[in-house]
Amino acid sequence: MARRGRSLWWSVHAWAGLKLSLFMGFILATGTLAVFAHELDWLVTPSMRVMPREAAPASWGQLADGAHAAVPGARLNSLYAPTHPGFAAEAWMDAGGARMVRVHLDPYTGAATGTAPWYNIHRFLRETHRHLMLPVKIGVPIVCTLALLLVASLISGIVTYKKWWRGFFKRPRGVDGRRLAGDLHRLAGLWSLWFTALIAVTGLWYMVESLGGDAPDQPHPPVLAAPSATLDGAALDRLVAAGLAAYPGLEIREIRFPSPKGDRGLMVMGQAEAWLVRDRANAVWLDPVSGAVRLVTRGEDLSLHQRISEMADPLHFGTLGGFATKIIWFLAGLALTSLSVTGVMIYSLRLHHSRPAPAVPANGWVRAWRGMGVWAYAALGLVILSLALTPGTIMAAMG
Incomplete structure (x- = not known):
C-alpha cells in the first residue's frame, strides 16, 4: 500500500511538473526578474542614476518644483522617494496623454535629471508575470492556477523523496546526465522548499482576491466640496x-x-x-x-483581512527587508525556476534510458514536448500570446 501510494504521488509530481512546465517556467522566470525590475530599469535609464553624496536631501517641495519645471503645464500625480541609494526620486506627471510621464529628480537638489516614458522594464515584468498582458480579471486567475500546481509539486515531492531531510548537503553525482539532473533537481527543491510554500500561499491569496475575496478598502476622507489648486x-x-x-x-x-x-x-x-x-x-x-x-x-x-492583503506583496517579491532580502528572493527564484528545467530533463532522460530509439525520438527536447501532450500547446500559446500583446500595450502606453 505504501509503495502504491508513493507511486500515485510520483504520478502527481510528474504531471504537475511536466505538463505545464513551459508556462510555469515562464511565470517563475518573469517573477524572479521582477524582484530586481527597478534595478534593471536603473541600468538602462541614465536619468535614474544619481551619485550618492554627503548632502542634505531635497525637500518634497523642491522635488515637486523640479517636476513642474521639467514638464510645464502637466499635473503632478505623485512623488516617490528613491528606491535605494544611487537612485533618483521619481514624479509621475499627467501631460494629457494616455499614460503618465516619468520625471527623474536629483534627490539632493530637486532638479530634474531627465524624463522617461511610462512603460519600462518594471511594467513589462509586472504585467507579464501578473496577468500575461491580458485583462486583469482574466489573466490573474489564469496565472494563479499555477499556485495549485506548486502545492501539488511541493507535497508530492516531499512524499516521494524518502528521508528528504538528509538530502540538504548531499553532493550531486556526475556519473551521467540523468543522475546529475535528478540530484540537482532534488537539491534545488529542498533548499527552495520554504520559498515554494511562500510563493504558493501568496499565489493562492492573489487568486482569492481576483475572485472577489479582496480585503475592504482602507478608510479615506470624503470628497472635498471645491477642487484643490495646484500646489507650489x-x-x-x-x-x-x-x-x-x-x-x-x-x-x-x-x-x-x-x-x-x-x-x-x-x-x-x-x-x-x-x-x-x-x-x-x-x-x-x-x-x-x-x-x-x-x-x-x-x-x-x-483588520486581519486587510493585514493579510498588505503582507502579500512584500512576501511575494521579497521587499520586506530591502536589498538584502531581494537578493535572497532572487536566488530562491532562480532555484525554483530551475526545477521546471531539470524536471523536464529528468523525464526526457528517463524515457530515453527505458525506451531507447527508435521507440522514442533521439532528441531530448522532442521527447519532452511529446510528453507534455496537448498541454504543451496550451502553455506555449499563453506564453506567445503574452509576448504578442506586449507591443500593443507599449504603444497604448506611449500614445
Missing part, C-alpha cells in the same frame, strides 16, 4: 510638515496629489511601526487649502 513647493512643504506633526515617526515614501476625479486632498504615506505593510497602510490625508489633517490611518489598526 513651499505649500507642499508646509503640508508635509503638518502631516509629520500628525503622524510622528512616519517615513514618507510617496505623496499622492489631489485628483480632479474625486478630490480627497493630499495623501502622504510611507512606513512606520507596522511591519509587512505597503506604504499606503500608513497615511495622512490633508486639506491642500487649509492644511487641516483630514484623516490618519495606521498599519497597526488594520
Whole structure:
C-alpha cells in the first residue's frame, strides 16, 4: 500500500511538473526578474542614476518644483522617494496623454535629471508575470492556477523523496546526465522548499482576491466640496510638515496629489511601526487649502483581512527587508525556476534510458514536448500570446 501510494504521488509530481512546465517556467522566470525590475530599469535609464553624496536631501517641495519645471503645464500625480541609494526620486506627471510621464529628480537638489516614458522594464515584468498582458480579471486567475500546481509539486515531492531531510548537503553525482539532473533537481527543491510554500500561499491569496475575496478598502476622507489648486513647493512643504506633526515617526515614501476625479486632498504615506505593510497602510490625508489633517490611518489598526492583503506583496517579491532580502528572493527564484528545467530533463532522460530509439525520438527536447501532450500547446500559446500583446500595450502606453 505504501509503495502504491508513493507511486500515485510520483504520478502527481510528474504531471504537475511536466505538463505545464513551459508556462510555469515562464511565470517563475518573469517573477524572479521582477524582484530586481527597478534595478534593471536603473541600468538602462541614465536619468535614474544619481551619485550618492554627503548632502542634505531635497525637500518634497523642491522635488515637486523640479517636476513642474521639467514638464510645464502637466499635473503632478505623485512623488516617490528613491528606491535605494544611487537612485533618483521619481514624479509621475499627467501631460494629457494616455499614460503618465516619468520625471527623474536629483534627490539632493530637486532638479530634474531627465524624463522617461511610462512603460519600462518594471511594467513589462509586472504585467507579464501578473496577468500575461491580458485583462486583469482574466489573466490573474489564469496565472494563479499555477499556485495549485506548486502545492501539488511541493507535497508530492516531499512524499516521494524518502528521508528528504538528509538530502540538504548531499553532493550531486556526475556519473551521467540523468543522475546529475535528478540530484540537482532534488537539491534545488529542498533548499527552495520554504520559498515554494511562500510563493504558493501568496499565489493562492492573489487568486482569492481576483475572485472577489479582496480585503475592504482602507478608510479615506470624503470628497472635498471645491477642487484643490495646484500646489507650489513651499505649500507642499508646509503640508508635509503638518502631516509629520500628525503622524510622528512616519517615513514618507510617496505623496499622492489631489485628483480632479474625486478630490480627497493630499495623501502622504510611507512606513512606520507596522511591519509587512505597503506604504499606503500608513497615511495622512490633508486639506491642500487649509492644511487641516483630514484623516490618519495606521498599519497597526488594520483588520486581519486587510493585514493579510498588505503582507502579500512584500512576501511575494521579497521587499520586506530591502536589498538584502531581494537578493535572497532572487536566488530562491532562480532555484525554483530551475526545477521546471531539470524536471523536464529528468523525464526526457528517463524515457530515453527505458525506451531507447527508435521507440522514442533521439532528441531530448522532442521527447519532452511529446510528453507534455496537448498541454504543451496550451502553455506555449499563453506564453506567445503574452509576448504578442506586449507591443500593443507599449504603444497604448506611449500614445
